[in-house]
Structures are given as C-alpha cells and as structure tokens.
Amino acid sequence: MCELEGLGYRGKALELLRGADCSVGDILEISSRGRVYEGILMPRFGAGAAIIVKLKSGYNIGIEVTDMVEIKRLGRGAKPAFVAPLLPKQNPALPHVVIMSTGGTIASRVDYRTGAVRSAMSANDLLGVVPELADIARVETEFVFSIYSEDFCQRDWSELALRVAKRVEEGVDGVVIAHGTDTMAYTSAALSFALQGLPVPVILVGAQRSSDRPSSDAATNLIGAVRAAGEAPFAGVGLAMHESISDAAIVVHRGTKVRKCHTSRRDTFQSVNGLPFAVVEDRVVMLSEHYQRRDPSRRLVLRQKFSDAVVLVKFYPGFDPSVIDFYVAQGMRGIVLEGSGLGHVSRVCFESIGRAIDRGVVVGLASQCVGGRVNMNVYDTGRDLLGLGVVAFEDMLAETGLVKLMWALGQTDDTRQVVELLRADVAGEYSCCTLLREGSLHYRGGL
Numbered sequence: 001m002c003e004l005e006g007l008g009y010r011g012k013a014l015e016l017l018r019g020a021d022c023s024v025g026d027i028l029e030i031s032s033r034g035r036v037y038e039g040i041l042m043p044r045f046g047a048g049a050a051i052i053v054k055l056k057s058g059y060n061i062g063i064e065v066t067d068m069v070e071i072k073r074l075g076r077g078a079k080p081a082f083v084a085p086l087l088p089k090q091n092p093a094l095p096h097v098v099i100m101s102t103g104g105t106i107a108s109r110v111d112y113r114t115g116a117v118r119s120a121m122s123a124n125d126l127l128g129v130v131p132e133l134a135d136i137a138r139v140e141t142e143f144v145f146s147i148y149s150e151d152f153c154q155r156d157w158s159e160l161a162l163r164v165a166k167r168v169e170e171g172v173d174g175v176v177i178a179h180g181t182d183t184m185a186y187t188s189a190a191l192s193f194a195l196q197g198l199p200v201p202v203i204l205v206g207a208q209r210s211s212d213r214p215s216s217d218a219a220t221n222l223i224g225a226v227r228a229a230g231e232a233p234f235a236g237v238g239l240a241m242h243e244s245i246s247d248a249a250i251v252v253h254r255g256t257k258v259r260k261c262h263t264s265r266r267d268t269f270q271s272v273n274g275l276p277f278a279v280v281e282d283r284v285v286m287l288s289e290h291y292q293r294r295d296p297s298r299r300l301v302l303r304q305k306f307s308d309a310v311v312l313v314k315f316y317p318g319f320d321p322s323v324i325d326f327y328v329a330q331g332m333r334g335i336v337l338e339g340s341g342l343g344h345v346s347r348v349c350f351e352s353i354g355r356a357i358d359r360g361v362v363v364g365l366a367s368q369c370v371g372g373r374v375n376m377n378v379y380d381t382g383r384d385l386l387g388l389g390v391v392a393f394e395d396m397l398a399e400t401g402l403v404k405l406m407w408a409l410g411q412t413d414d415t416r417q418v419v420e421l422l423r424a425d426v427a428g429e430y431s432c433c434t435l436l437r438e439g440s441l442h443y444r445g446g447l
C-alpha cells in the first residue's frame with residue numbers, strides 16, 4: 001500500500017495524485033469546473049472520493065474528482081512529523097491513576113499544519129494534549145495496543161485484563177482505558193467478568209471525534225474518566241462518555257449494562273435496564289445505590305479466559321433454522337439467540353435448538369427489544385423453549401450475554417457449571433427487577 005492509500009486515497013483521486021507525483025503535505029494547484037484552488041494536500045478520512053486540501057485561509061475543502069479535474073504540484077511540503085506535547089508536572093498528593101491506551105478515535109489525530117497523521121497517539125500523548133488531567137490525578141500512562149475496536153478479539157480482552165490486574169495489584173487508585181467506541185461496551189462487559197472483586201474503579205473512555213477537531217469530545221470524556229477513576233466511591237468496571245450533547249457532564253455507565261446507541265452523537269452510550277453509576281461534573285455524584293464500594297484492601301480475582309466458540313444469532317421473520325445446525329457443525333459451544341419480544345423464536349427453530357442442546361451446546365436467549373426483561377413463561381413458545389433447555393437472559397443485553405457465555409465457557413468445560421454461571425449475577429449484568437422508568441434508555445433527557 002502506498003503512502004497516499006494509507007492516508008485514505010483510492011480510485012480516480014489516487015490516480016490523479018500519483019500522476020502529479022503528490023504526497024500529503026505538498027502544495028497543490030487544483031483546477032475544477034473553471035475554478036483554481038491552491039492548498040496543502042490533506043489525508044482523506046471517511047467515505048467519498050474527494051481530494052482534501054487546506055486552503056491558505058485555514059479551511060479544509062473537498063474537491064470532487066471528475067474527468068475535468070487537473071492537478072499540479074507547486075511545491076514539496078514539510079515532511080509530516082508529530083511533535084509530542086510537553087508533559088504537565090505531576091502532583092504527588094493526588095490519586096494515582098494509570099491511563100492505558102488501546103487505540104480508536106480518542107487516540108487519533110491529524111496534524112493539520114503539516115498533514116501528518118498520528119493514528120496511534122499513546123496514553124502519554126493524551127496526557128500531553130489534556131494537561132488539565134494533572135490537576136485531577138497523578139497520571140501514569142501505559143501503551144497497550146493501537147487498534148480500532150472493531151479489530152478487538154477475545155485474546156485482546158484477556159491481555160487487557162492481565163495488564164489492568166497488574167496495575168491494580170500494584171496499588172493504583174484507578175485505571176482509565178482509552179478505547180475505540182464501536183465495541184467498547186463489549187470490552188467493558190468482558191473486563192467486568194474477568195476482573196472480579198475489583199478494589200478500585202476501572203473506567204473505559206472513548207471519543208466520537210478525534211482530539212484534533214474543534215468539536216472533539218476526547219478531552220472532556222478523558223477528564224471525567226480520570227476524575228471517576230481517582231475519586232469515585234465505587235469499585236468495578238465503568239464506561240465514561242458525554243451525558244448529553246453538551247459538554248456539561250460525563251456519565252459513568254455500568255460496564256455490563258451499556259450500549260452504543262448512536263453512530264455519531266457524543267451521548268451515544270446509554271445505560272439499558274439500569275441506572276448509570278454516576279455523573280461527573282467538577283465532582284463525582286452517584287446515581288445508583290447498588291454498587292460495590294471502593295476498598296483498597298479487597299483482593300482482585302482474575303479470570304481472564306474467554307472461549308471464541310460462541311456466536312450471537314439474531315432471529316427474524318423467515319429465519320432459516322439450518323443456520324443453527326451450521327454453527328453446531330462448525331464446533332460452536334455456545335449460541336446466544338436474540339429473540340423477539342419477551343424471548344421468542346419461531347417453532348421452526350425448535351428441532352435445531354433441541355439438537356444443539358443435546359450435543360452439549362449452551363443456548364441462551366436475550367431479547368432484541370432494547371429495554372425490558374425476557375419472560376419466557378408468558379406464551380407457550382417461551383415455555384417450550386425453556387423446556388428444551390434454553391437459558392433465559394433476563395434483562396441482560398444480548399451482547400453482554402454473548403461476552404458472558406464466552407467467559408463462562410472459558411472458565412469450565414462442564415455444561416452444567418456454565419449454565420449455573422449464566423444464571424448467576426456475576427458483575428451486575430442482571431437487575432433484580434425492571435422498573436418501567438429504569439428500563440427506559442434515558443434517565444434524564446433522551447436521544
């Protein structure tokens with residue numbers, strides 16, 4: 001892959017830029033539709049075929065690539081480089097918080113002066129660009145990965161859990177994990193199951209806009225996360241992001257009861273079937289009464305193994321049950337069905353489900369409704385599924401159920417024990433009752 005491709009150019013745009021021997025950072029003259037633009041060639045993010053240039057005015061524009069576009073290189077630009085910002089001075093009297101970086105938007109940055117891209121800002125760089133953190137905590141940083149969260153897999157959850165456990169055992173007051181938002185809720189569920197009896201908070205944090213953009217939510221999210229990690233009275237895994245579209249408050253969701261609900265809004269994460277742990281403004285205010293208190297003397301129990309032989313299957317009208325047989329034949333040991341309403345799938349699936357369970361495959365059932373609880377005793381469909389041995393996932397999110405089944409199968413090969421683990425509330429994934437208000441997505445405000 002050439003440099004221009006790595007920086008997002010494809011097809012006709014790439015051909016034109018190559019033809020004019022251009023690199024990102026070079027000064028170009030582009031003629032299109034009778035107009036001439038002069039500017040610095042920028043990297044191209046997102047979909048589309050336009051060529052992005054920074055004009056002398058400082059504005060970036062996208063020029064549509066047509067057969068009429070002509071490009072001339074006027075000069076070579078400064079070689080793209082990233083200058084790491086100076087690190088702030090630390091105050092030893094403040095709580096000791098470790099920020100781990102794993103990648104994602106929160107750790108991405110474009111240097112718009114030179115066009116340089118740093119898709120891998122380390123936790124140290126994050127500390128450098130958000131110096132306010134040094135007024136809240138004595139921050140130490142640790143690089144773990146530099147990947148987008150869609151590339152995470154079970155092995156990465158295990159590695160991350162090991163890293164966090166090491167720091168917690170060293171006696172830190174809290175851990176913050178900078179993470180891509182796409183699958184951050186899966187990781188927060190995975191860490192909730194893997195890190196049991198945590199004495200301190202472990203807070204995942206992401207951003208919907210990278211830190212180089214004026215509209216970035218990275219700094220405010222990070223500040224809220226570090227404050228929660230250092231000062232919150234609860235222990236356990238949380239996920240901190242904007243509470244609303246304003247910068248006023250950061251909300252810390254429980255790691256097992258949170259979902260990414262919007263592709264681009266800052267308040268994309270919402271607690272489902274439960275209250276968030278807390279909101280963070282200039283201090284941490286608890287919203288939930290049900291939490292384990294911070295207690296540095298508590299011993300952490302690390303159970304970081306996950307099976308990768310589990311699938312999540314969404315049921316829909318006309319669903320072909322041979323999909324279930326296929327997965328069993330592929331050697332899957334667990335299947336989470338995302339059923340309709342109170343926890344149903346069509347009767348045409350019953351034979352395949354029964355066969356899977358007879359072969360020792362654990363089958364769980366979560367609802368594809370966003371809020372509420374599976375109740376498989378209301379209709380005969382649900383009762384018959386229970387009779388086949390399907391485990392009802394109560395008010396647990398389907399994706400949390402998936403991660404929990406991966407985790408349970410990583411702990412034991414004994415199917416009965418796996419089912420027992422699934423039925424137990426291990427990390428706040430089940431709530432004892434679903435109040436109508438708490439079952440709604442939004443405890444104040446809404447998307």
Ligand code: ASP
Nearest residue numbers: 104105148149180181182
């Ligand atoms: N695709 C990115 C990721 O999840 C998006 C983000 O960071 O928000 O890593």
